[in-house]
Amino acid sequence: MPSSISTHASTFSTFLTTSTTNPFSKPQTSISINGDNALSAYRTQATYTTHSRITGTVQVVSPNCDVRFDEVVITFEGTISTWLDRFNPTPASGGRTYAEKMFLKLTQPTDDTLLPIPRLLTKSKTYTFPFEFVIPEKLLPSACSHHRSTSSQETAEREEHLQLPPTSGDPLLPDANGVLVDDSFPDMLKIAYSINARIIRRRERDNKPVVLSSSVRKVRVMPYAEDAPPIMLDGEVTAAPAFAGGGSMGPRYVLKKEKDVKKSLFKPRLGRLLVSAHQPNPLHLHDPNKAGPPSTTMVPISLLFTKTTSSSSSSPPPKLTTITTKLRIHTTFSTTPFPHTPQQEAAGPVGNYSTTHTLSTRCISNTPWTGNEAKLSVPVSPPKGVMLVPSFSTCLGARSYSLEVIVGVQNSSSITLRIPLQVSFPPPVEAGAGVEVGVEEFFTPRSVAPPSSSSVADEERRGQLPPHMRPRANLPPEGLPAYVFPPVGGEGGVVRIPSPVGISPGCG
Template sequence: MASHVSDQASIRYASSVVASQSTMSNVRHSLLTQKPHITITLKGEREGQKPPYAFSTRDKIEGEVTIVPQHDVRFDDIFITFEGVVRVWTENTGPSMATARSEVRRMFLKMTQPIDESSLPVPRIALKGMQYTFPFSFIVPDQLLDSHCGHILQNDVVRQAHLQLPPTMGTGKAVNHDGSLELDDVTPDMAKIRYGIKVRITRKREVDNKQVIIVEEQRNIHVTPAYAEAPPPMDDNTFVFKKQKEIRKGIFKGKLGRLIVQADPPRPMEAKSHDGAHRASTTVSLNLTFIPADDSAEPPKLGSVTTKLKYRTFYSTKSINVIPQRKSHLSDPYMGQYQETITLSSRALNGIRWRRRRPADAEHDSTYGSRRGSDVSDSASTSSFSTAADGPLTYHTEILVPASQPENKALPPTFQSCHVGRQYELDISLSVEAGSRLNTSFNLKLPLQVTAVGRHNLAAEMEAEELPAFEEFFRPRSIAPPPQSQSRRHSRLPSFADSMLEEPAQLPAHMLSNSANMAPPPGYGLPGGGRMLNMT
């Protein structure tokens, strides 16, 4: 009997729990459905036009906000803003093996759209079923305000970099408003940069007069600002522009010669922010020099060349005061680094023609990066190789290696902001078939810069804006003395009579009517007679 009563109590308790959960779900659904419905539409979308993939510097972002209340809503203000936000988090493991997570969220850009007061209802009550439309128009600025970056920096170069707008990053494979997928920009979850149009409807709470948000809605906007080519980064022995090795004929055979592989820094990849289908590309020139051990030695056979692109992202929960390098995160506990390498291409080198030349000394080439980052497998000098009366015999060839943006991957420009930065590296591996099982490879690591351009030619527009002031500064000005007649006129001090006879229009009308009867002050005389001033 007791067990039967206990079972019934359990059933009633379970039923009450289910009923309370259902009630809470209904209340939550009711609250959500009662909120005003907000739609953010970009210009041209209602006519079936597709918005641009990304907005760039000085692009105009236009559209309208439509608000349809589900019931009568009392409000005080409506805010339409264009915002940029960065969010970074890191996890640090302390001596006690406890993991501490630090996070920062910072709004670096906020532009507010003024709203015409006459378009708001009076009193401030949005009626159920009514449609309220508010237009907006924003222009992507050239740079951020100076107040955005107020922390201590290493130099002005870092400050100028921090005042540039950072590009959208960390969207992953997010779905766009039109249903298309965002390209993966190879950014970790620890770093995100977002732009968006945000709408907030607020009301002051009667209890404490505090502004509370009734409802808010945001539409993400992809922004890729224009970035011009910048000076090359400082080298912390990360980059390798030149490598040289001795090539042997076989395992137990003598030396074939020395092969030197050298590359110049490649031109930047230029991305087009307004064209999502555009693939940025560049070309690397490999200069090969072979110094044979004797005149009978032929250059080795080249195997293949493989190109890889390395994405490197720096992020920190504290403001970064330098341009980070590859090992910067090792000395900063608040900084993290994420890198990912993607193979671009691999092709066999067939039909490479060598040019025979004498004399030459590629060992002392003075081009950029000839010594820095070189890797010599044997310290023997070139004097051990073949020499003749007119100098050593050398072979030369050049290989052009193309590099293009990976498919289905975004390529944000190279930048550095207060909390997030992006750098790129191009790794080139050249294999050489020296002999049976004696293949060797030459690995070069080159800095690669990615720039971005938009619809506007910023250089031409800035020149047009500065040209009037420039021309005004250099406009010819007359510094000659006044004309001779004017000089004679002012050869003596003007008198009261001169002002009356020569410039009567300077006097008011009521004084001009009596000018003939006006007598000069004592001590002065009129022309043609009268008493003159006694100077004795």
């Protein structure tokens, strides 16, 4: 699988030569995926995830004449493409750079029995070639082989870059409901998965492959993404004074903030209000192919009011007004491998693109205070009209999220926190439910003691005894007498009475 990154300043180069033959003599190829409606195949698009099977057929037909060919190549490919404008003082050093990388390539083996002998596409005859691809769980190590700046980044960064990224930045690819979705990706970053079919003929003079006909079918992929550990933040990042702006090159996250509280603008201060937050649990995405309630996570907020002077000892805590939550979506991209870390705004040859979506505004004027402390739990759900993808990081781009929590204080300016938020897409829990039940049943102790007469019927109904220990009905074999005894305990029983020695059956 190719792992190199092609970077150039104008157009992309192709590794296969396009055929220059008469277009009327070219064969036609089409790709169909099983389960799609032929009338709406390109208006609805299922989302595939880890271990999903994509099956279908490639149909080839030459409508006008017989065409010689050598190979039918069917592949499943994943590519990432970026571009970046360089603004330099001199025009010669500026311009736009492009990069494209194929991080995944699966090839469908072709059944030789389906290929005609000789390799000739007969006019107006349709040839069908099936394919089946399975979305892998991880990429091969060769997909990320660039040099890291420090050895400490080797393990963590490489592990992130070997995870499959989701389909991103394609505004013309609909979802399972046939709706064009907005994933808030810029034009500078695009991640695409597609099924490619090529009819190839090799030139006789140099054996170079020539593409006679090709077809591409895009598919939407959202691999499973497990919950990641909380982001490790430095002390200077998690705490900031009230005047900290956190510009584009400053700390991205502010988990603590404090400010002076006054009764009015020209009155002396009564104390200081400290607002802090903890990183919330990851926001879990649901299966995009199934309708369900929106996912929600809770953000814990703590408020602490500290009185500064003895004259303010009798002053109550400040009155709160509203709390507003906003979701900031961060996308970084580059044309060369770069560590896209979520702790700091990227600098250098990296582009940044961010969008902000207001989630909710709630009234908190009735928040109860316990002494000088108060606690809030703010629910957070995905914004409407925006398709979120799991947080990811690759060699050329990354996606991360953060929350802006704005706490309003009466007679004072508001306090804004910026909290990291991880978005994940864990596998369904039902997948391991059957295994857990089997394990518990295996370790459940079983009794091997002979059953009592009163519990034989119950244990037989429950099926807890092996077949050779289950009580059998005392029915006599053929030729032996059977007598019905009076009921014992309200039930009748049939028992076998063996014949005495020397007395034939039926004697008195």
